[in-house]
Amino acid sequence: MKRQKMTNIDLRLLTIVNELNKTRSVSQAAENLELSQSAVSMSLARLRKHFKDPLFVRTPDGMEPTPQMTGLIELLEKAEGLLETALVHRVTFHPSTSDRTFRIGATDITRVTILPTLMRRLQASARAVNIELQDISEETPRLLHAGRLDLAVGFMPFTNSGFCQQRLFRDRFVCAVRANHPRIDNVLTLEQFEKESHLVLTTPGSGVEVVEKALEMNRIQRKVRLRVPGCFGISSMITGADCLAIVPEQLGRLIANGGRIKLMPLPFQLPPYYVVQHWHERYTHDPASKWMRGMIAELFLEKDPSFGDKNSAVSPPN
Numbered sequence: 371m372k373r374q375k376m377t378n379i380d381l382r383l384l385t386i387v388n389e390l391n392k393t394r395s396v397s398q399a400a401e402n403l404e405l406s407q408s409a410v411s412m413s414l415a416r417l418r419k420h421f422k423d424p425l426f427v428r429t430p431d432g433m434e435p436t437p438q439m440t441g442l443i444e445l446l447e448k449a450e451g452l453l454e455t456a457l458v459h460r461v462t463f464h465p466s467t468s469d470r471t472f473r474i475g476a477t478d479i480t481r482v483t484i485l486p487t488l489m490r491r492l493q494a495s496a497r498a499v500n501i502e503l504q505d506i507s508e509e510t511p512r513l514l515h516a517g518r519l520d521l522a523v524g525f526m527p528f529t530n531s532g533f534c535q536q537r538l539f540r541d542r543f544v545c546a547v548r549a550n551h552p553r554i555d556n557v558l559t560l561e562q563f564e565k566e567s568h569l570v571l572t573t574p575g576s577g578v579e580v581v582e583k584a585l586e587m588n589r590i591q592r593k594v595r596l597r598v599p600g601c602f603g604i605s606s607m608i609t610g611a612d613c614l615a616i617v618p619e620q621l622g623r624l625i626a627n628g629g630r631i632k633l634m635p636l637p638f639q640l641p642p643y644y645v646v647q648h649w650h651e652r653y654t655h656d657p658a659s660k661w662m663r664g665m666i667a668e669l670f671l672e673k674d675p676s677f678g679d680k681n682s683a684v685s686p687p688n
Contacts, residue, residue: 383413383416383417384446384449385403386399386403386405386410386413386414387417387425387439387442387443387446388443388446389402389403390410390414390426390433391435391439391443393432394426394431394432394433394434395432395433396410396411396414396433414426421438421442423436423438423439424436425438425439425442426439461656461657462657463656463657463658463661465495465496465499465661466495466496467498468496468498468499468658469498469499469500470499470500470658471499471500471501471502472499472500472501472502472520472521472658472662473502473503473504473518473519473520474501474502474503474504474519474520474521474522474523475503475504475505475506475507475510475513475514475519475521475522475523475524475648476503476504476505476506476522476523476524477505477506477523477524477525477573477574478573478600478601478602479524479573479601479618479620479621480523480524480645481503482601482621482624483620483621483624484523484666484669484670485501485503487669488501488665488666488669489501491665491669504519505574506522506524506526506574507574508574510522510526510648511526511533511648514533514648514649514650515532515533515650517650517652517653520649520653520658520659520662521647521648521649521659521662521663521666522647522648522649523538523645523646523647523648523666524574524645524646525577525579525580525643525644525645525646526646526648532650532651533648533649533650533651534648534649534650534651534654535646535647535648536646536647536663536667537644537645537646538644538645538646538647538666538667538670538671539644539645539670539671540642540643540644540645541577541618541619541620541642541643541644541645542618542619542640542642542643543577543580543581543616543617543618543619543636543640544616544617544618544619544622544633544634544635544636545558545563545614545615545616545617545633545634545635545636546604546608546614546615546616546617546622546625546626546631546632546633547608547614547631547632547633547634548608548609548612548630548631548632549609549629549630549631549632551612552612553566554566554614554634557634558614558634558635558636558637559637560590560637560638562637563590563592563614563636563637563638564590564591564592564593565593566593566612566613566614567593567594567595567611567612567613567614568592568593568594568595568596568613568614568615568616569595569596569597569598569604569607569608569611569613569614569615570592570594570596570597570598570615570616571598571600571601571604571615571616571617572597572598572599573599573600573601577618577643580640580641580643581616581640584638584639584640584641588638590638592614595611595613596611596613601617601621601625604617604625605625605628605630605631608625608631609630609631616636616640619633645670647663647666647667649663
C-alpha cells in the first residue's frame with residue numbers, strides 16, 4: 371500500500387513545494403516555474419489530499435507552511451537534491467586504479483590460449499584488476515542475468531533474449547592423431563575414422579554440440595573409448611591409446627606443438643563455429659564491462675586478425 375501511494379505522487383510536485391516555500395505565493399511560484407496558477411493550485415490540492423494537511427495557509431504575509439509542512443520541507447529538499455544527483459550521475463571506471471574482480475565464464479581452451487596473454491596485459495595497464503574464472507555450463511546464462519558473472523567466453527547455444535554477443539573469432543574442427551599412428555598416414559578416410567577408437571571432449575562451450583549434431587545427421591559412427599570433461603592431458607591420452615579426437619583447431623595447434631600429434635582434415639564436412647563473448651544487456655553500457663570486453667576482443671583478434679569482427683556486437687532475437 372505504501373508503494374502504491376508513493377507512485378501516485380508526481381515527483382515534479384517536489385519542485386512546486388520548494389518554490390512555494392521560497393516565494394510564499396502561488397502566482398509567483400507559477401511564474402517562476404513557467405506554469406499556470408491553476409496548475410500550481412491543482413498540484414497543491416493533490417499534496418494536501420496526500421498528506422491530509424493544508425500544508426500552506428494564507429496569511430497577511432503570504433502563504434505560510436503549516437507545522438507539518440515545515441518538517442517536510444527539509445526532507446523534500448534533500449530528496450530533490452538526491453534525484454538531481456541521480457539523474458546526472460555517471461559511473462566511471464579507471465583500470466589503472468581499479469581493484470575490481472571480473473568474474474568470467476570460460477572454457478579450458480580459453481584458459482590456455484587467452485588467459486596468459488590477458489594477465490600480461492593487465493599486469494601492464496591494470497595491476498590491481500583481478501580475474502575469477504568459472505566453468506561454462508547450462509547455469510551460465512542465469513549467472514550472467516543475476517550479475518554473478520560479468521562475461522562468458524565460448525560457444526554457448528543456450529542463451530536467449532536479454533543477452534548480447536560479440537563474435538571473437540571463427541574456428542573449425544580437425545582430427546588430432548598420434549604423429550606416427552600405425553594405421554593412419556597422410557589421409558584419414560571415413561572408413562578409418564569409423565574403425566578407430568575415439569577420445570571425445572565433452573567440455574561445455576567448446577562446440578561439442580556442433581560435432582554431435584553433424585555425426586547424427588550424416589549417420590557416422592565412432593567407437594568412443596574415452597570421454598573427458600576437459601582438454602588438459604588429452605595429448606598423452608591420444609598418443610598413449612592411439613585414439614582419434616575431434617578438436618577445435620585452436621586447441622589442436624597447441625597440443626600438436628610438441629610434434630607428437632598431427633592434425634588432419636576430417637573425412638566429412640563440419641560447419642565452422644564462432645567463439646563468442648556473451649553478457650547480459652543490462653551491462654552493455656557499464657564502463658568496466660565495456661573495457662574488459664574490448665580488451666578480450668583485442669586479444670582474440672591479435673591472435674588471428676582474419677577471424678571475427680571486432681564491431682560485430684549483436685543481440686539474439688527474442
